[in-house]
Amino acid sequence: SNYLLERSKVLSAKDGKDIVIIDVGAGDGILAHFLKENIVTKRVSRGKKNLTKKSNKNSLAGLSSKHNEGSIPTIVATDDGSWNILPKANVEKLSVKEAMNKYGSYDESTNSKQHHLIVICSWMPMNLDWTKEFRDAGVDEYILIGECDDGNCGDNWRTWGNKEFFVADEEDVDVDINSLIPDYRLDGFQRHELDRLTKLQFSRFDSMVSSGSK
DSSP, rough: OOOHHHHHHHHHHHOOEEEEEETTTTSHHHHHHHHHHHHHHHEEEEEEEHTTTTOOGGGGHHHHHHHTTOOOOOOEEOOOOTOOOSSOOOOEEEEHHHHHHHOOOOTTTTTEEESEEEEESSSBBBTTOOHHHHHHHSEEEEEEOOOOOSSBBBBBBTTTTGGOOOOOOEEEEEEEEOEEEEEEEEHHOOOOOOOOGGGGOOOOOGGGGGGGGG
């Protein structure tokens, strides 16, 4: 939540536009629920600190400082319900494509962003790649939780850019895999690994051998 608060502040400072955070494939919705709860608590706490540091004479300055922190981002959990996971919090029944269509940041009528968009995806289903949908929707960034490169989350080539899992189409059977550029890089995105957080993530399918994955 600290990271999302800081990113929301940075993005909002660019143009004053709102921040929308979407948890796709959210399952029971618990992740988005507690993220929102924690972010609201921290933002309110920061606001109180800003105000108590000011004297009555400078109370308007305190309010201005609070405003500069940015508004609380909108956090939404979405899931298509295909895994029949019982919701434990608010979850909008939307597929990834439907969620991106509804909450995508690009406004065709004005040819501009209507808000900033961050997508969270926890344990993307194996052999599926949702990240292209994220990028096409004008996302500012997306956060992927789960195994990467050669694990059971997403498509090891299209999602993570692992060249060892590239499957050539008929027209490029002679392609040199060393010259391949991952789709996310072609779309102008960079990958940042958070190795220190690896031990803090867990899956519903974890077992004793799971500690050997990345």
